[in-house]
Amino acid sequence: MNIRPRTRATSFDVAALAGVSQSAVSRAFTPGSSLAEEKRLRIIEAARKLNYVPNSIARSLTTQRSNIVAVILGNTANPFYLQVLEAFMHRLQAEGRQVLTFTVENGGESDEAILRVLRYQVDGVILTSAQLSTRMVSLCHDRGIPVVLFNRYIPGSDASGVRCANAEGGRQIATAFLAAGARSFAMIKGDPKGTTSQDRARGFVDRLMEAGIGRDAISELEGHSVYDGAHEAVVREFRDGRTKIPDAIFGINDIMAMGAMDALRQRFSLKVPDDVMIGGFDDIAEARRFPYRLTTVRQPIGQMVDETLAILHLDEPHRPIEPGRDVVVPGRLIWRRSIPAPRGDGETKGA
């Protein structure tokens, strides 16, 4: 049994006990730095005896840097945002930083979460799939903490944002459906307050109307941005047989497209794409698998993560925050099986 310690040794004590320089002690605790294995073990042993570890939080009070970045997650039920979290964890860790996670209700208010965030000394805040008031953005910016909205923007906000060309992606799916001969449509929307869902839906409808499709040939379902929500919405909409199943259904994210696809196969014994075409958005790993092979718009997560980190400029804490930047990166249509390809020649290379 160990009793939790009270004393605090310094790197000087450890260096003295291990018979090395203070700089060697510092290197022993810096991942990736060079040091002979024997020396590292000796230092760790001395550190153990003295209950010493370097405390980057104590250091942060002097330097004002904690090397912690807060990620606020609004929808952990959508694998896309877990894949985004994963990308941030790996990228930040590779540069010696860690992610402190905060969750809020799907599409919910993050003001409460920001109050929590501010109790820690974080170097930046990344917010996905959630709302944030202008007041809270100012509170962060006034403290010198940059805020980046990932795949979202808040009109009138000082927060910067990085997002995919969502409306354009919606247009691409509409174009693919039209080329495959679809004339009646449904779209399954997500978080009604989220700009991501709104923009994709708008691009989709605009493109269809430009092609002469009437607004009454485009129905709308609410899927709450999750698999089960889309599954239930499809069953509810079509189970009494009075509503005709359309030629094509656009899930404004992949996980809803998958939920819709499974509902159509399971409850109505329909074949995709023969009986109904399905298009998605995101290109999550699950959508690439054999049972789904979803035609979708790929969001370039790597590039979006790069752009987000560029705005945070964590390496230059004294550079002023530049508010209100809005970076838009293009998505890419990936052809698989859920929409017949123009020349019927199958999947996009490398998809």
Place this chain on the structure above:
Amino acid sequence: MNIRPRTRATSFDVAALAGVSQSAVSRAFTPGSSLAEEKRLRIIEAARKLNYVPNSIARSLTTQRSNIVAVILGNTANPFYLQVLEAFMHRLQAEGRQVLTFTVENGGESDEAILRVLRYQVDGVILTSAQLSTRMVSLCHDRGIPVVLFNRYIPGSDASGVRCANAEGGRQIATAFLAAGARSFAMIKGDPKGTTSQDRARGFVDRLMEAGIGRDAISELEGHSVYDGAHEAVVREFRDGRTKIPDAIFGINDIMAMGAMDALRQRFSLKVPDDVMIGGFDDIAEARRFPYRLTTVRQPIGQMVDETLAILHLDEPHRPIEPGRDVVVPGRLIWRRSIPAPRGDGETKGA
């Protein structure tokens, strides 16, 4: 443009400016505490003007508590561990704590990650799907930081662990296969150093041998605990047609069972369970969906999270760390479609 600030106001300054008590200032920044909305806004406004926020990290240097728990993730490609991370994020946040994430290679060494962890003032460490040396566990325990291994144990280690009854679960899948008439078997194993994979495989093989199945009727494939790994292993094993496809395949986790199932359908046009039965382990959300409907062993994530937090006893930091506890919780066989049920009566209720 805002310049990052240097000054630090105190709660006294904020209380004075807002015309409230210091305790009201504290409550304004404590999520969930009661305070009139008008007063909260006034305090936030005053805090903004003064660049004040309560800093729980500064406080942690006095109290030795940061309310941060480190979670080390060894396999972010297995959705099970992302679902576990999600459970910890929600549970810890509900009690006013946050998760600081660390990633290591799948099944890899965490010693380097622990050195990183120790640079922060964390209240506890949870480790999933990765290795950890005894030395590093001692380093944490000596600092008063409890370590819990989630679904893993390290023989001879002082770290406590919480895990599912993995060997017993492997036995349950074997029993289900036998009851359905299977006589030849394959199992797809994961991380060879991981006790989880070893125990499930051992229970599976022991049960089959007890039933008189010869060791040569049980082949072993390596799937590296991920979808693609299992998919490729199945294709490689059976593509030349010289190896007979067995009656039943056990993926020692669901994501590998799914990869195997897709490979069998996509590359060999086989039907599940008619041509080959598949069993899994974990009961991830994906395994429940229409294309998979996997018969599997459900790990009770909620209960395992509870047991982990009980061992960390974050609310009682002065209670000594009790090393080497090993908590085992039973899994539950969930009948779906990938193994014919005993009386052919379909899915487990509530599955």
